């Protein structure tokens with residue numbers, strides 16, 4: 001992945017005043033040293049959303065507890081990823097983002113994509129104008145009128161018409177200087193097998209531009225007017241479009257900032273839903289719902305609703321979809337999203353249903369959507385119950401065990417066990433155990449067949465700065481005996497009080513950390529001072545930032561805090577309190593001394609642990625090894641003495 005230069009991020013954060021950035025979305029009023037407004041991320045009536053211009057961060061004291069710097073705010077509110085958010089702000093505040101040196105090949109590909117995107121935009125314009133054309137667009141307008149698509153809808157979704165010719169778009173794009181190859185790369189042209197000529201792919205169809213989440217046109221869907229075959233043609237995957245990574249209408253749906261996304265199958269469904277007021281609807285673009293799409297959903301919502309026909313085929317499809325999605329969720333750790341299933345009666349799709357029964361009736365269907373656990377329980381019951389024979393307990397149990405084993409949430413599984421136990425006349429605890437056993441077996445089967453997870457080793461990858469440290473610091477303190485490389489490890493996110501304080505004071509010291517008259521070279525914190533993986537990573541990032549830009553700020557570190565947990569809680573929630581305290585200390589020397597105090601205490605305790613470890617090794621060491629161990633011990637002891645003396649001076 002290409003990195004945006006550190007200097008650009010710093011420049012963006014210094015120019016993009018947080019009050020200004022947030023202020024263009026939220027109306028803010030000053031109170032004390034903060035600005036306050038209604039939180040844009042959760043519903044509230046009294047302002048609990050604060051902005052602290054001095055720190056460059058925002059924080060919601062209400063239900064959602066969201067917080068971070070200007071970049072994070074833009075990521076959240078615009079639904080962008082990190083580099084996109086930086087570019088967004090850079091654009092707005094006039095910071096130039098230099099393109100980092102890339103290989104010639106990458107450069108070419110980028111240029112190619114740009115040109116392909118331009119072709120798609122030209123095509124959208126062409127389709128739109130063709131639709132408006134008195135003569136050419138007539139059949140399309142007649143069809144649209146029949147389908148009840150009004151002008152506002154057509155304009156909103158950029159709907160157009162592809163004339164019934166083989167070359168009108170081709171000739172237009174050609175005249176703008178694009179090559180046949182570029183046109184083929186765009187996915188909306190084809191090469192004829194008979195005469196080898198490139199020609200328009202969409203002819204005589206109502207055209208739906210497909211946008212990415214940012215609103216760029218990346219593909220088209222074309223619907224036949226009337227009963228033509230095939231009914232729908234969609235752009236194939238292309239240089240700029242991978243259908244499993246996108247949703248139709250997500251660019252519109254995300255603006256609703258609903259915590260819920262409704263997923264339907266086709267763009268006509270999505271458009272019908274938007275028109276009916278369900279503007280948080282997206283369409284899955286004709287693929288089986290993918291893991292990438294579920295992850296995409298989780299960036300915008302914490303609940304997704306899917307519709308299935310109420311008939312048997314539809315309901316079986318629902319079960320398959322649930323199994324698949326719960327499977328994705330198990331793999332996507334950290335993705336927190338709840339799935340709901342809604343049943344549309346009479347074998348209708350949402351579009352057809354709304355047309356026949358009206359919006360209000362459809363709203364009830366949405367409201368009656370069931371969480372997967374409820375849905376599966378009901379399903380297991382209905383499938384195995386008949387009026388004559390009552391409940392077939394054997395088969396009911398079988399279904400419940402299988403269904404509940406898919407559910408990742410333990411509480412949900414246990415509540416399913418409770419319900420099932422009622423029908424089975426069994427002990428809930430026993431049912432719960434059986435469910436978990438089935439689940440463990442599933443997981444075991446899966447993990448045996450899948451490749452090994454990426455392995456993390458605990459070894460510190462000391463940054464360049466640390467390798468310039470005097471030798472005495474390079475003692476291998478804190479090192480652990482090598483673990484078997486193949487053993488996958490959990491990330492250890494633990495941190496002690498002292499470690500949290502140390503990191504907070506380091507950030508509060510900012511550029512003073514780099515001033516050797518304030519903090520000596522050897523007194524700069526380093527990853528090895530910390531025990532947990534997460535803290536090591538954060539410190540590594542901090543040192544990286546210092547190295548590259550000569551200072552560090554809370555706002556800058558907030559980017560990293562937003563990605564990790566500390567002691568099981570979001571790091572941003574943990575760090576803010578520590579930072580507040582550190583930052584409140586205005587006297588730089590006092591601040592420095594507190595920093596050193598924490599640093600020295602930690603280093604002493606690391607030394608003590610290392611001494612213990614060496615003493616343990618000593619027992620079973622050979623004579624030669626003992627000589628080395630003794631050397632190490634005395635080096636550690638010297639080092640510890642030095643720190644103790646320094647600590648005493650504070």
Ligand SMILES: [Zn+2]
Pocket residue numbers: 039040041042049060061062063064065066
């Ligand atoms: Zn909030």
